[in-house]
Each structure stands twice: as structure tokens, then as C-alpha cells.
Amino acid sequence: MLDKAFDPASMEARLYAASEASGAFSANPESNAQPFTIVVPPPNVTGSLHIGHALNNTLQDVLVRYRRMQGRDALWMPGTDHAGIATQMVVERLLGSQGKTRKELGREAFVDRIWEWKAESGGTITRQLRRLGASLDWPRERFTMDAGLSKAVIEVFVRLHKEGLIYRDTRLVNWDPVFQTAISDLEVENREMKGQIWTLRYPVEGEPGRFIEVATTRPETMLGDTAVAVHPEDERFRDLVGKRAILPLTGRAIPVVADEYSDPEKGTGAVKITPAHDFNDYGVGRRHDLPMPSVLDAEARVWLAEIEADLRAVDGVADPDFVRALAGVDRFEARKRILAELERLELLVKADAHTNMVPHGDRSGVPIEPRMTLQWYCDAATLAKPAIEAVETGKTEFVPKQWENTFFAWMRDIQPWCISRQLWWGHRIPAWYAPDGSVFVEKDEEAAQAAARAKFGGDVALTRDEDVLDTWFSSGLWPFSTLGWPEQTPELAKYYPTDVLVTGFDIIFFWVARMMMFGIHIMGEVPFKHVVIHGLVRDEKGAKMSKSKGNVLDPLELVDAYGADAVRFTLCALASPGRDIKLAKSRMEGYRAFATKLWNASRFLEMNGIAANPAWKPESAQGALARWILDGANTAIAEATAALDAFRFDEYASVLYRFTWNSFCDWFIEFAKPVLNGPDGAEKDEVKGAAQHVIGTILRLLQPVMPYITEELWTHLGFGGEASLIKAPWPAAAEVSGAAEARAELDGVVRLITEVRAVRAEVNVPPSITTKLLVQGASPETLARADRWIDAIRRLARVTEIEKLDGPVPPGVVQAVVGEATLLLPLGDVIDLGAERARLSKERAKAEGEVKKISAKLGNADFIAKAKEEVIDENRERLADAEAEIARLDAAMARIAG
Incomplete structure (x- = not known):
């Protein structure tokens, strides 16, 4: 006999273990059943289960279990990502707590220490997914740095390099001065910060007393300015275009260029151009062939090596000794000193309060620096073209379809992809350098030595590239590398391409796009037929969850409180396409x-x-x-x-x-x-x-x-x-x-009982009170049906009898219409209908007041402009609820006859 109370905790672990042991989670490549494949978006090996993981994996599990029951040979491939910078940070912190640094250990010992950490602590999230009930094919679990996947990474890198799709170049990158590595856009977190914007005066060369004013939030980078830009149609500066300004502090003469990047309506209308320290300025520098000197080093300290030769003294404008004294000074301290010097020189016009979005490293928490560095790049534009075509022609479909526009917008304007990282943990780039700088990209050092011998006619000392690959490179190969590629395995033959990818919209650019590009180029087929995009999980008011707000919901705590089934059902029920989940x-x-x-x-x-x-x-x-x-x-x-x-x-x-x-x-x-x-x-x-x-x-x-x-x-x-x-x-x-007849019979009874219950509830009839039910205008068929089910109607609708009414409607009744019949409950002797009408009218007035108040707020342009999106959404929902309440109350008052 089932226990009286439902207790999820008493059964979940037992039932999961039994299902896993039965082999129900396992795919069978040897079966003739039609395959159904999903690869799990690999969570970071450092991670623990958060509510977004719970949503994503619940939706995947629903699909996999459904297809299994349909007889498909379902493979749900599990695994984790090595998460280069995140994992290196975790282990460095552990070493720091022991008074050690990675540099003291050396590269080989440090990497060994990370593998030890991974063996001890890296499986947290996979254990937690079991708690959620995820029926993954666990014996097939992969890791982006296991031997098979590492082989796939090297194979793809070497192949793309030989095809000219991977190359080295000096370009501007996001630079994290704490970890001293390039990072991807995904690893950059824009934070709103209150600061200042300074207006500076740059003297015009050859025109004493004339200045061009520029506004900047980063005076510390002015040492690297190589131009001042104005809009080509801005009449204020037309005569200055082609002339030169004197860069304060350094004394260098820099051109005034016309470029549409400068906004005449913003600031002074003139902007300083520092190509090596700003992405927009970099674009201007490329268009006008400007020099691009770096003035901050890897730790974001002032670095003068590339501008030392240009320093010159200019009376009242520049003192080389002042600039030289900044060498090695932190960027923010340098800002203070530069502003003080500009003020002394009377070149600082004003400082205004200013709020702007400042990019920070999401792991280090410090402002990132755009920095010119020599890196490895992938020709993403070439790889993107077949991926765009695949979505355009329907080989891969996004669900909801509107996300295809997001995919197209980014892919059609895709930039070269920086794939190298200055870390120790990750797939080391398979490139070796000869003393003369020649580079040999091969699968291993032996092949590189052979290539070097072929070039030089003998053995030379080779040094391997110190950098590792961006983690998105290896995870971009996930749909086929996890199936054994480059080996031609039975799994690869049967389960690629996969059927569905379930993921959040926030990584369409970074993961979905890369899998599309690599899958088509390497395998000749799209990696998945459908990309199902779900929203973010927010709190009940629509705000983004964060630890600082204290509104984070831990899925494991929810499982403990409500059971895994309730958590899963909730996430599934709220997963409306194209909408975030409250x-x-x-x-x-x-x-x-x-x-x-x-x-x-x-x-x-x-x-x-x-x-x-x-x-x-x-x-x-x-x-x-x-x-x-x-x-x-x-x-x-x-x-x-x-x-x-x-x-x-x-x-x-x-x-x-x-x-x-x-x-x-x-x-x-x-x-x-x-x-x-x-x-x-x-x-x-x-x-x-x-x-x-x-x-x-x-x-x-x-x-x-x-x-x-x-x-x-x-x-x-x-x-x-x-x-x-x-x-x-x-x-x-x-x-x-006879399904139609049965449906008409029982649905009619259900509607009658439901309507009577609703009427009683609306006018507050206590459950203990029973009344007869008068029916007017009912067909013989309806009356006969009511007679057949009179016992159920008496019991469930709390009526004593059903009586056909042929005459006028008596006073003191509450009525409702069901089909062709009018139902009348004589309640005048039971409750005070006048008081009920007054109560309903009062509630309606209250709801109407709420509608007016919220409508006024939503009609206020200032409110819409300033309020957070979740606050606006909450007010819209409140308005809809209040309007629905008015409709309900109007219907309830209409039921009460005079």
C-alpha cells in the first residue's frame, strides 16, 4: 500500500540508482533504432548546479526521455569544460592560501596540480545533475581536455592553419591585467560606474592661442593619442581637418582627421583617438592609417617604450621629464597625476559627473584594457558563410525562430576570432618556433622537427608556443569530438549530426555559432537540426538573480524542499518560448x-x-x-x-x-x-x-x-x-x-456544476448551505442529462433538487448561463444580496482605481525611460490582472437579479 503522505526524499536516490543500473540511460550504437542525440552544453568543471543549469538540463531530459519512450535510440552525451581561466583562478587561489604561486611551481607542476584538483573536486556538478534526475549516458562522459578531445583540437588547429584559416596577427584585444591574458567578449562584464568626463584643450599647431577641445573618460591613455577626430560635416572644425594639434604632455604633433565616428551632438564634437587602447579608436586608426603605440603594459602600468622617441618639450604644453616619471605607474594613479599636470598647464577645462558602462573581467573583477598584442586568430568570416546559409535554408532551425535574426546579425558582421590565451591551463597551441622566428604548426614536436629539417637542411632548436587555446575552440568541436572524431567510430556514424541543442540565448554567439562553423567545415554537415533557445531564470519580480541582491534560488535547496519532480515541472511549465522565467x-x-x-x-x-x-x-x-x-x-x-x-x-x-x-x-x-x-x-x-x-x-x-x-x-x-x-x-x-456523445454528456454536467460552484463562490455562500436549482430555457436533452446525473450534481454542486422554471424570474436569485439554459440559484433568503452587490461594487471601484494608477504610470514617458525592464513588466502584469478582476466583478454583479 502506498504511504499516506508523499515523501520525495524517501524515493529519489533509490529510483535514480535503479534506473541508471538498469541501463535505461544508455544508448546502443549497435541497435537498428532511429537515433536521437543531444549533447549537453558542457558546464565548467569548476561549477556547481545553478538554476539556469536546472532549467536547461530539465528541458533536455524531458526531450530525451520522451524520445526513448517513442523507441528512439537516445544518446544524451554528458561532459564538462576545462574552463581555462576559471579553473586556473581556482587553483591559483588554493596555492595562494598555501603561500605559493604558480610561477614558483613552474608550468608543468602547476598543470599537474590542476589535474589533481580536477580529480578531487571537479565532479561536483555532475553529481548534482543526478539529484535533478538527469538521465545522461554517464559512462560516455567526456572532458574537453581528455586525450580524445585533445587529439581532435590539435587536428582541427593544424588543418585550419594549413588551409590559411588560422594565422597570427597584431590586433586589439580585451586584456585582463590581473590574469595578464586576452579574454573573450563573453568573459567581459559591463558594469555601470559613476565617474567623471574631463574636457581637455589640445593646442592647434602653428596657431598660438587656438585650441581644440576633446572630452574623455580616460585621460591616462592620452599619451598614446595619434589623432583628433571630428565629423566631416561639422562646420565648427572644417578648417582644422588636415591640420595638426599638439598632444599635451608628450609634445607630439597629431593630425586632425574627419571621421563619422565623431558625434557632433556628443561632448565637444571632437574626440581623441588612441588606437591601441580603445576598440572604436582602433577602427578609426585603421581607416586613417594612424600609428598605434601602446602606453600601458600587461599589468596596466604606464609603458613608454613605444613613445619615448617622440617625447619633446613644448613650452606650456609638454615636459618629457614629467612623462618619464610616469613609467611603471598604475593606470589610475597615472590618471590622477596627468589631470593635476593638465590643470597646472591650464589645459584642463572642466570635469563633469558622468555615468558609463565600464568593461570588467568577469573573473578578476577589474576593468579590462583594450591592448595591442600578437595573437593567434581564426578567420571566422570565412567559416561563418556556410553556417549562415545553413540557417537561411532551414538545415538548422532556431526555436523560437526570431533568434535566427540574432544569429544572422552577429554572423554577418563577424570579426576575426582571437583564439590564443596567455594561460597555462588549456590546450597548448601546436606551434614551434625556430631561432629565426619561423613557425611550424604540426600535430606534435616530432612532426615540427621534421618540417624544420626540411626547411633548414638540419636540426634546429625549436621552442613551443607558450599560449593555450580559448576554451570556446575546444567546446566548438563538442558535437563530434565527443563521438570519437577524428577516429571514424560507430558513434560518430550513427549520432552525428545531433538532433537538438537546448541552450540559453546568451551563448548563441560564443558557442552555437562556433559549433555551426566547425561542424560544417570539418564534418560537412550541420551539428544539429534544431537549436531550442530558452530564456533566463529571474526572480519572481523579473529581476536578474545575483548573490548581492540575495535573490538567488539554489536548485538543490529547492529539490530538498519540494522534490525534484516539482522543481522540474515548475521549470517546464514556465518555459514559454522567447520569454524569461519569473x-x-x-x-x-x-x-x-x-x-x-x-x-x-x-x-x-x-x-x-x-x-x-x-x-x-x-x-x-x-x-x-x-x-x-x-x-x-x-x-x-x-x-x-x-x-x-x-x-x-x-x-x-x-x-x-x-x-x-x-x-x-x-x-x-x-x-x-x-x-x-x-x-x-x-x-x-x-x-x-x-x-x-x-x-x-x-x-x-x-x-x-x-x-x-x-x-x-x-x-x-x-x-x-x-x-x-x-x-x-x-x-x-x-x-x-461514441466518444462525441460521451464528451457532450459529461462536459455538459461538468459545465453545470462548475458554473453553480462559481456563482456560490462569488457571492460567498457557505459550503454548508444547500439550495435548489432553477433552470430556465433548457432543452429536453439538457434536462434529461441533469436528471441522469442528479446524484453527482447534488453532491458536487450543493443543490437539493433541479426544478424547471417556465415563468418569470423570481426575485432574490443569482443567475448564470450555461449553453441555452439559464441557471438560477434562489439565495435571497440565504444571504443579503444587496450587501453582496455593494461588496462587489466596492471591490470593482478599488480595481478600477488600480487600473487608473498603473495606466498613468505606464503612460508616463519618464517612467518608461528610467524604470528597469522588470519593473515595467511587473506593472504591465498588474494592469492586466486588475483589468481581468474588473471583468470578473462585472460578471458577478450581472448574475445578481434585482
């Missing part, structure tokens, strides 16, 4: 109640002797009740299947919630109770047969999203042994004769 614990509580409802209904069936009965055939059903619930189950199967096929996880959850809670638990079981409590016979057998068939269908439909409770109930009700539901087939529609 997650509140109240939703978890609601879906925990749903699990309890299913448990209690199953326990009721078990107590009434209802268990699996494969001998009972649905097509034998004759009674309206059995045919109605069987037909409802058929509809639920069709709608759930369609929803999952369309990746509408929210609709899938909604269909099953409505059918399980409303149709089956609330209506069918309530209608069935008199039969189950009555004498044995054909009617009871039929109701029991229909009940076991439908609960079996519900459990199979819910298994992908609620694997624990469904597996437990499946076994208890006798449908199969332990860990058998996960292997059960997806339900198919049963043959039901």
Missing part, C-alpha cells in the same frame, strides 16, 4: 501540491482495488463516464505529443496539469466514487478498467518531466517492475466508441 517559490509549492494530488489519487485507486489490468480493453467501454475519461486521455496524448514535438514545454506541462488534476482527479474520481462504493457488477468493472488505463496513461505522459513519482506509482499499481516505466512505450490513443 520563478517564485509559490510556483514550486503549487506543483508540489500537484504531485501530492497525483499521489493521493493513486492511493485512492489502490484502496479501491484498482491496479494494472492488461486484460481490460478500452474499446469495450459502454458507459458514458468511462468513454469520457478515455476520450480525454486520447486528447491529452495528442496534445502532449504535439507540444513536445514543437518544443513547447509549457504547453506540455499545462495539458498534463489540466487533464490530471481537473479531468481525472477532480471529476472522474468524484463521479466514480458512487460506482466504486456500490455493488460489484459490470459498471464497477468498467469504471475500474478505465481508471487503471487512464492512470497508466497519465504516468507515462508525465514520466519525462516527473520521473520519480511516476516510476514509484507505476510499480505500486502493478504496471511493471522497478525502473520499468522509463522503458515503457509512449502511450497511443485507445479506440473509444
